[in-house]
Amino acid sequence: MNNTITDLSGYETFYNKSLNNTEEYWSETAKNYLWFKPWNKVQSGDFNDLELKWFEGAKTNMSFNCIDRHLKTKANDTAVIWIDNDPKVDPLKVTFSELHQRVNAFASMLKDQGVEKGDRVCFYMGMVPELLVGVLACTRLGAVHSVVFGGFSAASLAGRLVDCDAKVLITNDGAYRGAKTIALKNIADEALESAACVQKMIVVKRTGDQVS
Incomplete structure (x- = not known):
């Protein structure tokens, strides 16, 4: 139709x-x-x-529908255009073929970390390409993803982690919001003190801030 x-x-x-x-x-x-x-x-x-x-x-599987069904005819077409916080940085363009590779690699990493079908994975990140890749990777595995706004406090994050019984938390070292830098990893550390359900935290480098 x-x-x-x-x-x-x-x-x-x-x-x-x-x-x-x-x-x-x-x-x-x-x-x-x-x-x-x-x-x-x-x-x-x-x-x-x-x-x-x-x-x-x-x-x-909606991850396959977002990516794989386009590979035969659109592999080299742009699937994602990401705009950096810094206007001086050129936009990042990712083709369907490149997105397929990134999502499969992310899904493989999640499997290596023990993520299985039905597990809950929580994302507490800035607006970075890895957020989209991670969500599609979870969908590919049959894991449930929950995206928490990167401006929420440690208490708000902890509440959402507990509510969905998250097994894994994925965050950034930090995030940019205009001219400000938000220490996401530090906030995530504080949240985990009240969210014993989380077994592992994965940190994606963004700002280059030193983290423990």
Whole structure:
């Protein structure tokens, strides 16, 4: 199905079909994605009791859908453009092929650190490329990721670590916010004093600050 919408009329056509032919609409839409195993039924359940199921019996992985399905035709196309905090630094452009390599390497590192399907991995980082790579790596492994805003306090971070029973915390040595440097690793250290569930902390170099 061509999902391109160019005007209001096109939007209304899609919208009406989603209401009047729900299963057909979502079945056609889903075929735009990569599936390891097709579904037996598009949707079942009732919105009144919120017992809803979608694409029963199907298997997919959104990391593969974000990257792998584009490799045959777009391997050398730009997948990510990252803008540094410093306007003097040229933007970083990452192709789908390079992103694939980075995500697989990150996933392999997580596996070596004991991360398995269903484990929770928490990210407490600045806006760096490794954050996106790490999230896609978790998705690839079937691990659950939780991204915590890098401006939160140690207490706020600790609460979120405990709430999701995080096994691993990934942070930066520090982060830039305008002209300021935020000591993320120090804040993370303080948070771990109240989050015994975390077994390992992984630190990604960003500012080059000395950390313990």
